[in-house]
Amino acid sequence: MRRINFLHAALLLAANVGGRVISAGVSVGTDAATSALSARGSECPPFEKGNFNIDAYQLYPENMDWDANLCQVYIGILFNASFGIYDPYKDHLDVISFPGNTLVKEFHVGGVAWDKYTGLATVIIGQGNAFETAGANISGDNIIKKYDPRSKTFLWSHNITEVAKGEYGGFNDITHDAAGNTFFCGTYPESILKIDPKGTAVVPWYLPETINHTVRGYSGIASHGDTIITLDSRLGKLFRFDATAAKGTPTPVPHVPEEAITGGDAIRLPLKFGGNVLLIAENRRGVSVLRSQDASWKSAEYLGLIPMDPSLPSGALTTSVTQIGQKIYAVTDWFGDQIVAGTVAGNKTSFPMIDITARIDALLA
């Protein structure tokens, strides 16, 4: 790591109030046009490092996503509850902290996602306890924020707990549709909430008939066009939703052969595959690779599992998958490390990024 910059979200927000966002000319139309050119990351320089480490004390990454316009990676820095912006070419990390949440042990940053249509990024600052108690204790604030990586400002922020009224929680994965909406899922129990393109309000878009927060549900969400896919982590099954519908209705997406998907976490439809390859991070197993040839996701072919690298330090968990350039990387975290006194995370200083591109290609061949 050459250099780590620490930045404060409050200051970035102040810049926003000063009007920089407006001068940056953020609009869905313009950005959709920009991203159409580079949404598959073809304009980013080739990234040929193979396996590498991000050396940053207590990074503990839960989730990562690739910005194919600015050629950088967004990182949910789990235990520190901060937001990382990593330049993989220069090995440079910016860390944005959220005063009141960052380094407060109740808060975790799980979900981060880049929106290929607007070029914006979304981050969720949630409650670690929801996951650590398997949904028994879902109390505490959950916040979702929209970040403009070009003007380096936050555009809006919402208190998800105000909407969920403490009835459901565990919000941890995010996706976006072509109309500019943001969708994110909750795990205890399964839920999908939606935010309109202007960021006016958070509304529940899909909730189960019975809301029981000790039931584990959706752990991952991804989309292609107007098709949203979720992974029910308890059932090990995928569901499809129509993003244009007023309310979400789940339709099962059977996968064949019906391999078990266990300990599922984030899911991704990497840009480079154009929406027809779905990667599922499974905490204790690795990455499952599924395909829908026409990207309709009416059903899925289960192509195989890319097992976790056995040489990783003990306790390793596969938590997410991210594209970098034209490569695909498995993201690894450690939930069980002993917390270093006076901090909120374990003592690791180096976090491996495992290049699984060739193994995915072999399964697709």
Ligand SMILES: *[C@@H]1O[C@H](CO)[C@@H](O)[C@H](O)[C@H]1NC(C)=O
């Ligand atoms: C996490 O927080 C600790 C302070 O508790 C700090 O030393 C460390 O640099 C932070 N790590 C990251 C990746 O922000």
Ligand SMILES: *[C@@H]1O[C@H](CO)[C@@H](O)[C@H](O)[C@H]1NC(C)=O
């Ligand atoms: C539930 O979790 C919150 C924070 O996430 C914590 O402040 C509270 O003490 C916990 N309650 C119990 C009963 O453990």
Ligand SMILES: *[C@@H]1O[C@H](CO)[C@@H](O)[C@H](O)[C@H]1NC(C)=O
């Ligand atoms: C978020 O909403 C909850 C529930 O209404 C409330 O108790 C809490 O104070 C709010 N937090 C913030 C930071 O506004």
Ligand SMILES: *[C@@H]1O[C@H](CO)[C@@H](O)[C@H](O)[C@H]1NC(C)=O
């Ligand atoms: C909620 O789900 C748990 C299983 O996680 C079950 O034991 C409990 O009875 C359920 N509660 C209600 C009210 O249905």
Ligand SMILES: *[C@@H]1O[C@H](CO)[C@@H](O)[C@H](O)[C@H]1NC(C)=O
């Ligand atoms: C990190 O902590 C573990 C135990 O929690 C210990 O075994 C290990 O030596 C520590 N590593 C460093 C570099 O301090």
